[in-house]
Amino acid sequence: MAESESIIKPTARFEDLRGILRYVPQFRQRVFVIAIDGALMHQATFSSLLQDVAVLQSLNIEVVLVFGARAQLRYLAEKRGVTLSSDDGMGRTDAATLEVAVDAISRQTSALMGDLTALEMPVAVCNALAVYPAGVINGIDLEFTGRIERVDLESLRVLLKADIIPILPPMGYDSRGTTLRLNSDAVATEVAIALGAAKIIFVSEAGLTNNDGSRMAQLSISDARDLVRNKDPRHDVNLLSKLRHAAIACQEGVPRVHIVDGSQDEALLAELFSNEGVGTMIHADDYQQIREASSSDIPALLSMMQQSMDDAALVPRTREQIQGKIKDFFVLETDGNPIGCVAVHSYEEGNRKVAELACLFVRRSHKNRGHGQKLVAYAEDVARQRDSEELVALSTQAFRFFEEKMGFQVTTPDSLPAARREKYDKSGRNSKVLIKALK
Known part of the structure; x- marks a missing residue:
């Protein structure tokens, strides 16, 4: 040749x-x-x-x-x-x-x-x-x-x-x-x-x-x-x-x-x-599994989310902020390697129990394969286990996904619990607020 x-x-x-x-x-x-x-x-x-x-x-x-x-x-x-x-x-x-x-x-x-x-x-x-x-x-x-x-x-x-x-x-x-x-x-x-x-x-x-x-x-x-x-x-x-x-x-x-x-x-x-x-x-x-996050996952989570935080798709988070709420974070892994995450924060206001779906993220190389839907469904189950009546999500860029794929409805910031509404106003992100009834 x-x-x-x-x-x-x-x-x-x-x-x-x-x-x-x-x-x-x-x-x-x-x-x-x-x-x-x-x-x-x-x-x-x-x-x-x-x-x-x-x-x-x-x-x-x-x-x-x-x-x-x-x-x-x-x-x-x-x-x-x-x-x-x-x-x-x-x-x-x-x-x-x-x-x-x-x-x-x-x-x-x-x-x-x-x-x-x-x-x-x-x-x-x-x-x-x-x-x-x-x-x-x-x-x-x-x-x-x-x-x-x-x-x-x-x-x-x-x-x-x-x-x-x-x-x-x-x-x-x-x-x-x-x-x-x-x-x-x-x-x-x-x-x-x-x-x-x-x-x-x-x-x-x-x-x-x-x-x-x-x-x-x-x-x-x-x-x-x-x-x-x-x-x-x-x-x-x-x-x-x-x-x-x-x-x-x-x-x-x-x-x-x-x-x-x-x-x-x-x-x-x-x-x-x-x-x-x-x-x-x-x-x-189970080749794919969603599990509770641990402190050892934080470096991988921050590395995965960095580009989305830079693009303003995700709220910037520090190592300390994630560590402080680590029990609210869940990791999707494939063959032992983290490829996505979601967090579920709980709020109780009088007799009203509300959960917030936050920090939903899937690694770029794994997008469009149903992983996001799987994480949202898992978050809904977690919220139900905590006796939450509603699940809210805030999004600047992915609100169509929540509406069209996951059955959420766009609502007003007034639907947020008072403690969460205060953070919403201070952030200045003007995120869309979406809600889904769980009961």
């Missing part, structure tokens, strides 16, 4: 590096099982994907690699004129299909070993799966299709401890030495469960989308199972298989499973080292 034609990736920005470093402590010495669809090995982005794997290993993340073989089986079968009994390692594998599978998977293994060695990554093909014939299912003898009985943890841990990446092909051998075809999604799932992995990352030929074509960002176990049960027509059997196994993995203790579109350059790192990611995350626990 001529020098003028060379592809040069843009230099990483310092804020990108800081974003990655924020995740390193929680990922270090954790196991990530990465399962790559075979079709991706023939795409231009595959080299970049392997470089991303090298980055993970350099950060002391223990990586196990699994790969699929459906595309290679189809190609080789067509070339040889063989009709496949199945191509996914789940259906029936007859003798002719097994012969093609063994050749295709062996070639893939050799190619992958070569590519990783060229990147100076120590790797080893590992026979760590004890398998058995799947047998007869629904009256059909699956012949040379296998299921995983157990995972040899000791051999995997020896390799990981030595900083060697284990490669697990979608193929195994039973107690009689018979070769059996396996499904790569099942391999990744069983290995991750056995190792107590922090994540499975399915690097797929395509990503999961909503009805409008937008990315499906996250799913609970039950959501994933619903998509599989209903055989969602937007997604092919390959993606539905990953959803099925993702739900199994999460149910059995793997905290998070990611499905990313491997055709996107740098999709692996972008999914792992950003709050919102670029793929779909299936989770067993």
Whole structure:
């Protein structure tokens, strides 16, 4: 390739590096099982994907690699004129299909070993799966299709401890030495469960989308199972298989499973080292949560809000002012990182109890994703728990949001409790006053 034609990736920005470093402590010495669809090995982005794997290993993340073989089986079968009994390692594998599978998977293994060695990554093909014939299912003898009985943890841990990446092909051998075809999604799932992995990352030929074509960002176990049960027509059997196994993995203790579109350059790192990611995350626990703020959150809150305070969208607040009202502040975090906040202040005037929603803020990079609505709804619940009859909000720039999205109505400053009205008059901000009945 001529020098003028060379592809040069843009230099990483310092804020990108800081974003990655924020995740390193929680990922270090954790196991990530990465399962790559075979079709991706023939795409231009595959080299970049392997470089991303090298980055993970350099950060002391223990990586196990699994790969699929459906595309290679189809190609080789067509070339040889063989009709496949199945191509996914789940259906029936007859003798002719097994012969093609063994050749295709062996070639893939050799190619992958070569590519990783060229990147100076120590790797080893590992026979760590004890398998058995799947047998007869629904009256059909699956012949040379296998299921995983157990995972040899000791051999995997020896390799990981030595900083060697284990490669697990979608193929195994039973107690009689018979070769059996396996499904790569099942391999990744069983290995991750056995190792107590922090994540499975399915690097797929395509990503999961909503009805409008937008990315499906996250799913609970039950959501994933619903998509599989209903055989969602937007997604092919390959993606539905990953959803099925993702739900199994999460149910059995793997905290998070990611499905990313491997055709996107740098999709692996972008999914792992950003709050919102670029793929779909299936989770067993609450990925997003709103919690009470603590004193240790104050620096992050001030940093997040600084630009909005400079733009007069938020009332300026000092560290001391936030600390004095810290029990009124609540933080929205994603994967342990604060991305928004809200405060609920209470006023009691005679028999009237009023709460004020204040300091509503969502980090710029996370706007327009429903986080603001979630924080407001949470503030309403807090106000109700305090027996407040009304919730008021003061806004100079976001009053349309409160009206149109959250059911508030514009009112006059006279609706404010006397103590709050005094502060309103002194501020000179001339904010819109909005109110919502809670009872």
